[in-house]
Amino acid sequence: MDAKGAQFRFEAFADAASAQAAFEAVYPIGSPVEPALQALVDMGGRCRNVGPSRFSCRYIETEKALAGFCWHVALDSDKDKAIQRIGLAVAILGI
Amino acid sequence: MSVVRVDLMASAVGKVGVVVWHHLFLVAADASGTQSYLRAGPECLPLESIAGRQGQFGDALEEYEPSPAGPYGVITFSSGAYEPGAVDFDPVAANVTLASGDAAAKLWDRLQHAAAALQEEQIAYDRIGRNANWASMELLRRCGVQAALPPKRWAPGAGELAPDPVMQDAATRRLGQAVQI
Numbered sequence: 001m002d003a004k005g006a007q008f009r010f011e012a013f014a015d016a017a018s019a020q021a022a023f024e025a026v027y028p029i030g031s032p033v034e035p036a037l038q039a040l041v042d043m044g045g046r047c048r049n050v051g052p053s054r055f056s057c058r059y060i061e062t063e064k065a066l067a068g069f070c071w072h073v074a075l076d077s078d079k080d081k082a083i084q085r086i087g088l089a090v091a092i093l094g095i
Numbered sequence: 096m097s098v099v100r101v102d103l104m105a106s107a108v109g110k111v112g113v114v115v116w117h118h119l120f121l122v123a124a125d126a127s128g129t130q131s132y133l134r135a136g137p138e139c140l141p142l143e144s145i146a147g148r149q150g151q152f153g154d155a156l157e158e159y160e161p162s163p164a165g166p167y168g169v170i171t172f173s174s175g176a177y178e179p180g181a182v183d184f185d186p187v188a189a190n191v192t193l194a195s196g197d198a199a200a201k202l203w204d205r206l207q208h209a210a211a212a213l214q215e216e217q218i219a220y221d222r223i224g225r226n227a228n229w230a231s232m233e234l235l236r237r238c239g240v241q242a243a244l245p246p247k248r249w250a251p252g253a254g255e256l257a258p259d260p261v262m263q264d265a266a267t268r269r270l271g272q273a274v275q276i
Binding site: 011012013014015017018022048050051054055056058060062066067068069070072073074087088089090091092093094 | 108134149179182220227
């Protein structure tokens with residue numbers, strides 16, 4: 001994980017708005033999408049390409065606790081692979 | 096949204112040893128392919144899960160209100176667009192189609208009403224009993240759908256039966272007390 005990636009941890013947040021603000025501070029609109037994706041993968045997120053320039057990532061905190069936060073991040077990029085939009089949602093996930 | 100298909104989804108969310116457990120939720124699609132979800136979950140998390148976290152207005156603990164129903168509160172339902180970045184979105188989730196065509200539209204409508212009714216019952220969330228999987232399957236049972244899980248998917252709670260009011264009362268009696276049913 002790069003130094004920027006280390007600055008962002010989902011575990012520091014309790015709602016989507018605060019997490020999205022922090023995520024956008026580290027990976028602003030217009031910055032390259034690849035470091036953001038790499039950081040999400042490095043922290044244990046599962047990322048998939050769901051369109052030509054659209055990525056969907058999921059980070060589950062609940063794997064051991066049976067219930068916890070589950071974060072979802074959508075990243076849209078342009079032809080230059082720069083972030084165009086960040087969508088972030090969180091749910092309390094319980095089996 | 097004119098629903099033409101309703102699916103039961105099973106998304107892998109964790110492991111116990113080598114066994115993967117799955118979270119169940121429901122997804123409806125219209126003719127254009129637009130999808131919506133209906134999902135159950137706990138109302139809240141225990142205090143220790145919130146401690147040290149930041150909320151929109153600062154320390155999340157300052158906004159924390161414990162639920163009288165217990166550390167996870169009651170079973171709650173939510174719905175919305177099922178798309179990348181949305182809650183529960185999992186492009187590789189397993190699915191079982193429950194209804195198609197006109198039957199799907201009717202089923203989706205009944206599921207919405209069943210979810211509202213179940214939420215009003217204020218059932219305490221139990222991670223290993225009446226949990227989100229139980230709630231999703233209970234909705235289907237209340238709508239008369241005998242759904243099977245996608246093959247080889249383990250979803251704890253899915254097979255739990257609804258609480259029997261008579262047995263619930265009996266369980267609160269002291270040992271040795273006569274029980275009249």
